[in-house]
Amino acid sequence: MKKIIFLCFVCMHISFSSEFKKGHLFIDSQTQNFLNRWVEKIYKVAKLSNPKVFVMIHPELNAFADPLGNIVIHSETIIQSESLEQLLGILCHEIGHIAGHHHVRLQNQMRSMAGPMAVATAIGALAAALSGRGDALAAGIAAGMTVSERSFLSYMQGEEKSADAAAVSYCKKLGIPLNGIIDFFKKIQSKTFASDPYLNTHPIVEDRIAFFNQTSFINNKISPTDSDEFQVIRAKLIGVLKDKDVSSLPKNMSSVKNFYRLYRLKKYQDILDQGKKLSHNDPYITEFLGDVSFKMGNIDQTLDFYSKARDKIKSVWLDLSYAHALSESKISKNYEKALNIVKVVVQKHPDLGLGWRIKARLHSLLSQQDELSLSMAEYGASISDYKLVQTHAKRATKSHNQRIRMRAEELLQDIKPK
Numbered sequence: 542m543k544k545i546i547f548l549c550f551v552c553m554h555i556s557f558s559s560e561f562k563k564g565h566l567f568i569d570s571q572t573q574n575f576l577n578r579w580v581e582k583i584y585k586v587a588k589l590s591n592p593k594v595f596v597m598i599h600p601e602l603n604a605f606a607d608p609l610g611n612i613v614i615h616s617e618t619i620i621q622s623e624s625l626e627q628l629l630g631i632l633c634h635e636i637g638h639i640a641g642h643h644h645v646r647l648q649n650q651m652r653s654m655a656g657p658m659a660v661a662t663a664i665g666a667l668a669a670a671l672s673g674r675g676d677a678l679a680a681g682i683a684a685g686m687t688v689s690e691r692s693f694l695s696y697m698q699g700e701e702k703s704a705d706a707a708a709v710s711y712c713k714k715l716g717i718p719l720n721g722i723i724d725f726f727k728k729i730q731s732k733t734f735a736s737d738p739y740l741n742t743h744p745i746v747e748d749r750i751a752f753f754n755q756t757s758f759i760n761n762k763i764s765p766t767d768s769d770e771f772q773v774i775r776a777k778l779i780g781v782l783k784d785k786d787v788s789s790l791p792k793n794m795s796s797v798k799n800f801y802r803l804y805r806l807k808k809y810q811d812i813l814d815q816g817k818k819l820s821h822n823d824p825y826i827t828e829f830l831g832d833v834s835f836k837m838g839n840i841d842q843t844l845d846f847y848s849k850a851r852d853k854i855k856s857v858w859l860d861l862s863y864a865h866a867l868s869e870s871k872i873s874k875n876y877e878k879a880l881n882i883v884k885v886v887v888q889k890h891p892d893l894g895l896g897w898r899i900k901a902r903l904h905s906l907l908s909q910q911d912e913l914s915l916s917m918a919e920y921g922a923s924i925s926d927y928k929l930v931q932t933h934a935k936r937a938t939k940s941h942n943q944r945i946r947m948r949a950e951e952l953l954q955d956i957k958p959k
């Protein structure tokens with residue numbers, strides 16, 4: 542018999558470009574924690590609660606408060622913001638829209654002009670992004686984007702002015718120098734962003750610069766530590782998304798350069814070797830080495846890095862990565878451990894599809910059929926996939942467990958047309 546020999550070339554190369562696609566969320570604990578911290582501060586002075594902020598990988602300069610009140614920042618906006626003040630100025634403006642309830646008007650308008658499905662699509666797009674679904678996600682975002690870019694969804698000039706005024710007041714209260722937002726607008730002015738919705742829906746740039754100039758003040762409360770961490774976040778995005786030379790980054794910050802260098806290494810083993818030397822003082826590098834180990838298929842090493850990072854940082858993304866790695870470990874007592882972590886995550890963030898998916902996987906590994914059905918139904922609800930809810934919730938209604946039955950009934954009730 543003839544033997545066929547397959548030659549397998551296993552390439553241990555990172556293909557960041559394929560992982561970081563336009564329309565995907567940029568999932569990174571440090572970036573998320575950093576933005577959460579600042580957005581929470583701004584929410585507090587704006588007297589708002591329950592902030593939700595996301596970074597979407599997108600080459601256009603934009604940031605917006607979507608009709609559901611989520612703040613979405615395009616990666617390019619962070620890359621182009623040379624200083625933290627610039628980004629914070631934009632965030633303050635977007636939060637000004639939310640405080641003015643402008644997004645609620647958009648939501649109503651969307652409902653009346655495009656029907657409830659449009660709202661569901663917008664929810665679905667972000668939910669899909671949160672669930673981490675590869676291609677389905679890109680499609681979902683694209684659909685959501687078409688809706689949100691329609692002209693009827695743009696903010697009105699009066700709303701823009703009120704958001705600018707709100708931004709000034711938040712900046713004053715928090716000691717965020719206004720030269721940040723002024724510099725950012727000057728940048729917009731100096732370039733032509735013809736297809737940029739940020740320009741199309743916003744008042745003329747010169748007017749806004751004049752407005753901010755007139756109200757400028759000197760009260761800088763931004764600490765050098767925060768500015769440095771912002772540069773690390775930028776470095777990550779530039780390292781992942783741009784084929785640029787490191788010389789465009791501030792040279793005096795070692796942590797910036799460390800991250801930038803690691804992200805640009807082409808071989809997993811090189812990242813591990815160099816990263817290990819740097820990870821002692823930086824838990825985010827430890828987490829990153831966990832990600833890399835996971836891609837290499839070394840689960841024990843992954844768990845080791847993740848648990849070390851978890852001793853120092855709290856992050857939903859890290860919790861989910863850790864639980865995911867535990868579920869791959871082939872040790873059943875790890876599945877219980879992972880389940881306990883994921884339960885806390887989905888309780889706090891029921892709209893995080895990825896959490897429900899990992900939970901479902903763990904129930905499946907533990908042969909808990911009813912819990913698996915219920916988690917799949919919850920997953921369906923989190924991404925507005927009503928067919929998925931129906932199929933799995935129906936199954937869960939046959940459970941002997943009263944809690945599972947009742948929740949399944951509730952989910953079926955929620956998707957009934959009203």
Ligand SMILES: [Zn+2]
Nearest residue numbers: 696701704743
């Ligand atoms: Zn605006």
